[in-house]
Amino acid sequence: MADIVSMAEAVAELVRDGDTVALEGFTHLIPMAAGREIIRQGRRDLTLVRMTPDLVYDQLIGAGCASKLVFSWGGNPGVGSLHRFRDAVEHGWPAPLALEEHSHAGMANRYVAGAAGLPFAVLRGYAGTDLATVTSTIKQITCPFTGEHLAAVPALNPDVTVIHAQRADRAGNVQLWGLVGVQKEAVLAARRTLVTVEEIVDELTPMPDAMVLPSWVVTAVAEVPGGAHPSYAQGYSERDNEFYAAWDAIARHRDSFQRWVREVVFA
Template structure:
């Protein structure tokens, strides 16, 4: 049952070195605050799982938290490349990064299988592409009923999944509305789950396209206002494009990256302090 706690305690207790960790959010509700807390606590050797690794995985990879990345699309959405991700793959900096690469459909189905406690999922795809040649977790399987050949992908069961949501109620039930992406499957496929939320309300009220993940799904719920910045939280704030564009030159340069992370992430106690720090640098849209 979810305990409403603070993020530092949640990460300290639930995210361990060497874990397979999924921080999901399909360009909406990206759990930035949680990623920063993992960096602050110096986690190492993580297998990072995410369909769309973007700025937060660029930061975690650049800070040497990851040993392996499982993903389907890695970029700075709307801007360009992830330079830390590329530097790790192209030049092994700061540490070599093993990759396991899928398509979105493959990753989505892997989470579904994980959430369903099945060993694998089947889909029509990958045939004729070079992905099965480089990714060992794609293999053909024959339908026992029709004889059709399909592709199988193994379940994803992260040690811990972390999502950001708009609200939790006081009992720890978590509400997401708008684009909910893959967060439900990420949370339900994980051995442990953490939600950060914009706020805790007494009673959840309906919103368009809302899903509610019951408190029993989570081990911890922590309040982190603006915790998805620079992505957006429908009903709370918009995507901060200024930040996404400002990230490009920082991520491009190893020194600039390190000193930025040291000043704003390692040099702050929590996400609120971090946010004031980057706002002071003009990296946040007015």
């Protein structure tokens, strides 16, 4: 059964310096509050994994938490670049950032392989691209049955996966619905998992198309209302589009970003 704890306790117990950490969520249910807690606790040398790194990883990179990023797309959705991500890559500030780039399909299949306990995934991908020339974790293999040339990518097994969801019950069973990405696969692939939720309830009410993660795959649950802001949690909150636009100015310069960290993250 998953432990019901505070977010600060969960991060202190589960996220360690040098870990490979996945904070997953696609447009919706992004674990933003947990990312800020990792910053507050001063974690360092993290390998950050995410299919679509956006603001939460811009913040972690800018705060000096990361040494490597494994990803398939990065940006401020609908706005533009991630300036702290870009500064780390181009100028090594506040620390150099190594990159491992994949396609969306490659990342998703890596999680699936990790969740299934397989060493690698096979897909019809990367053909006609030069990603394999810069990403050592993309290999070509030949199908032993048909002779077809395919791409192989290693399984992803994060030390810690963090997601946000709508509800959990007091036994630690987690319920999420709406626009979801690879949260289930990222949780199943991880060694340890933290789920922040909008609320903890006595009983989970059935919802159309809802996904339930049983308590035995979850290490810890923390009740964090609004924990996805500025992304949204269907049924609980709406996307804060103004914040995404405002982030461009906040993150564009080191001084304004550091001021935001002091005044918001550590307030």
